[in-house]
Amino acid sequence: MTTLTDPPQESFKLSMLLNDSRYRSITMQVIALILLITAFWYLGSNLMANLRAQGLNISYEFLNSAAGYDINQTLIPYTSQSTNLQAALVGIINTLLVAFLACITATVFGVLAGVLRLSNNWLVRKLMSVYVEIFRNIPVLIWILIIYTVMTVSMPAPNAFRGETPTATMLFDAVAFTNRGVYIPAPIWGAGSMVVVATFFASLIGVFAYRRYATKLLFDTGRLLPMLWPSIAILIVPTVLMFFIMGSPIGLEYPALKGFNFRGGTQIGAPLIALWFALSIYTGAFIAENVRAGIMAVSRGQTEAASALGLRPGRVMNLVVLPQALRVIIPPLISQYLNITKNSSLAILVGYADITATLGGITLNQTGRAIECVLLLMLFYLIISLLISAVMNVYNNATRLKER
């Protein structure tokens, strides 16, 4: 059925593909698509031709064969007989571990330096500027190498703890700082220790419940309950009580020098510490700038208005300045976290077994499966980055200025 209002159909001319804006966008897209497909086809056919010429093939079989090498720091069970896939998993966990630790300490360094850069103490302000400028303007690779060298050369070797007159001593006979890592006491979970742990978690929940209750009370009635001391009390007292009631079930295993190394306790390897520290102090300089910018972005009028309302300085910071500054600080902060995760791939320089060093390093070397390993490596980092970006988007949407 036709309607009379239809304009008379123009005859289609070829030049309309370019000149008529109704068709032009389609033309452009078709051209783009064709170019893309051609490019992929070209690269793919080159790849196939090259592989065929050398009698190679793309295969992920190697992931299931035994890796054959040992890794010095594993959070999951791993031996040299485990598969390459397990080695890659160890690497993934190590990457996540160092990234997580570095994110926390980098934030601490960054916030500290950022706040101190705004301090009214001239010396401190200048020192912090020097810190920020030096670390921002020298490549992270050089920092990692320098810090690793500092660790190995200036820390004592376990040998220094030996003999009649050792040149190095353990801290409180419990913690040993060596150039192979830091050895700290490890807890021994005796019978009944689970009860203590359970109590601890229960009191953690209790603290949250108390704080919620206090806030609700404040909003409903205006009565202000003390926050800090009761929280600490709720957190500590039941756990300590339970610890003694159960008869001290949790002991400590101290590290001691046996054979070549310290034995017992928990070892935090030197590569981990070097990478962790290098990444956090480097990224801390960037975060310091973000923090400074965030605090300066809150106009002085806000602080003055809050003071005029009679808020105490602490509350001015907590209730007025920080919530506004955070909106400016958090997005670049999260992209700094992303940078830490990506920069942790430099672990290879300090011998830390992250994913780049296991899958992209030793496994690649031993199996020669370069294409497969590099693809898997990129896939992993891509997934991590997309996850972090997703978190960032959720946060941005949640804290967006609610405009009318």
Place this chain on the structure above:
Amino acid sequence: MSDTHAKSVAFVRETTIPQSAPPMAASGPVLWMRTNLFATWSNTLLTIAALYVLYLVLTATMPWMLNGVWNTESLRACREVLDGTSGACFSVLTERWNQLLFGFTYPSELYWRPGLAFALLFVAAAPVLFFDLPRKLLFFTAIYPFLAYWLIWGGSVLYPLLALAGVVVGYLVYSKLVARNFAAGFFGGIAAAVAFIWIGGLLIPETASDNAMLEAVPSRDLGGFMLNMMLGVTCVSLSVPIGIALALGRQSDLPIVKMICVVFIEFIRGVPLITLLFVASVMLAYFFPPESTVDLFLRVVIMITMFSSAYIAEVIRGGLAALPKGQYEAGDSLGLDYPQKMRLIVLPQALKISIPGIVNIAVGLFKDTTLVSVISLFDIIGMIRGPILASTDWAGVYWELFMFAGALFFIVCYGISQYSQWLERRLATDHR
């Protein structure tokens, strides 16, 4: 008036007392120290802590630095000179100076060429960085890439001349066609340039480089800090146009184009540069035609350019998004088509906003060029970790070398970031 008092009061001062200096505590260095260093108790504590840290750092480094040895042949000789005292062996820097700057295979009699190219870089970059300079200098900027290429790689002058001529031809075709249609001019210009260069390339004899004015140097022989500079400059300047294209593509309302750009940008931004360099070193060779080999330097340039163009695209996208919607609508209402609107109204403003961001990316990228040492290119870090520390003469010298490399990067990056801040202040004045 004063006369009336003269009789009734014993003494009236008729001139002002000469100003006396304010009390010690309220002026000069003392006041400054009181307000800036010892204002409160906590402030005093902070000052003391800071002084202590300074003291620790200085006592640890100063004797070592001041006691440095500058003129020995090897670490062993240096240690003999030091004779057990603490001191730096800076002689590694003087002895390996050329290697640190130019790598170990660049012919030593040709060092003046990259040196000259480096000096000319400032001349070429000046009109881009400082708007007050005469616009005519941009002419030199346009020639610079070809000149620098010829200086550094040498070989027959015909190749860079041909490339330059190709670009000129492309520009002429573009300016002829652009009056009718931007797309026709743009693509026509590129096609003309490529065709011209292609045909010209067939005409240049294979032996052209044999008796060239400047001896040809293969790109494998480049190294040291020169390599970092070259990678940084080349990749940033290549990635700005690509970044603009990607940013426009991401903002465009053509779904397929937009999707391609988004996937590319997010993919590149999602992976560390080092994996892209692994791609360059172990994978990319498989994607070129079987009978050709593309050398590592070019593969690395390709990957780093892709990397930085994705980041620059995001900065420019920020600039595009920051423009008021009215600007776009104004362009539309004037009846401009898309290329005109972008070229004449949107991009000039958006790029201006994005310049500080682009400079930041450039600094970051320049620092990241050190990563090429991981894939066996001998940039300054590669030189240090490879040939210098592996040699029997200098095995065991770390601090001096790392400090030197760090200082070089600091000078360049700090300089650029100071420029960026100056630029930000400059640009900010226009908005007031």
Place this chain on the structure above:
Amino acid sequence: MKKTVFLGALTVAGLAAGAAAAGTLDDVKARGKLNCGVTTGLVGFAAPDANGVWEGFDVGVCRAVAAAVLGDATAVEFVPTTGKTRFTALASGEIDMLARNTTWTFSRDTDLKFDFVGVNYYDGQGFMVPKALGVTSAKDLNGATVCIQTGTTTELNLADFFRKNNMEYEPVPIETNAEGQQQYLAGACDTYTTDASGLASTRAAFENPTEHVILPEIISKEPLGPLVRHGDNEWGDIARWTLNALIAAEELGITSANVAELGAAAGGSPEVNRILGTEGNLGEMIGLDAQWAMRAIAAGGNYGELFEKNIGEKTPIGLARGLNAQWTDGGILYTPPFR
């Protein structure tokens, strides 16, 4: 040989097209240069000197092949490769041969599609410890922290050795030899393990070499040799027989000093004559001229001379011939006959 494609100024820097199908030999001849993959720097085997000239034992093999094929021992482009990039560089045609302390293993020869053309150094993985540690055998290393240079077969050998002996250890993987040295000297690891030749070369660079010992146990077989791509047998033959010529030259008493004299006219020894091209047509059989082996030997001397000059007992590295002596001297160097 396809004509070089010229695509703008950038491509001049990189795109050097050559036809792989035509064979590596033709490529090398057309290019006038041999692309030889070496390490990024291991003193004695392949390292640039202060003037940037590559020197070393592996470098000598590259130069010999270049001399045989191109008639010019300096017509070599040395491409530094890491443990990670070396195989791709060879497979993708970036280099024509790889002479980089590469261990001849089954999977590299078959799965990775390479051809090892022989062995230029019989090595084995060993351990170095400070004398002060009081360790005399690798079996005493239970619980030790071990520095390993990654990117070689060393990690696998190490894991196998400790597993076989039911011992524990803590590996510290190291990227470069210089960093391994730094870790080891600072005491961050008790022992440093890599090929025994590498240990000797590393120890030679120490301030006090005598304070460190290399333990007697050799835990693996490491036949190191040059390799080429699988499938191009003509090129493989040239590399193989150039290496063999160097070894045979030592056995037959041909040195860089007397090679010109011996090669001037046919002499009393038929095999020497055949190698030097004064008798028979061996050169023609592998697609080269008659003087190929003469040039290869003249380039840096025979196997023994290369050894003495780069890694022998008179050098700081100070390696004894050991297994790498001629079979007539109690070693296992034994070339097939040239006939």
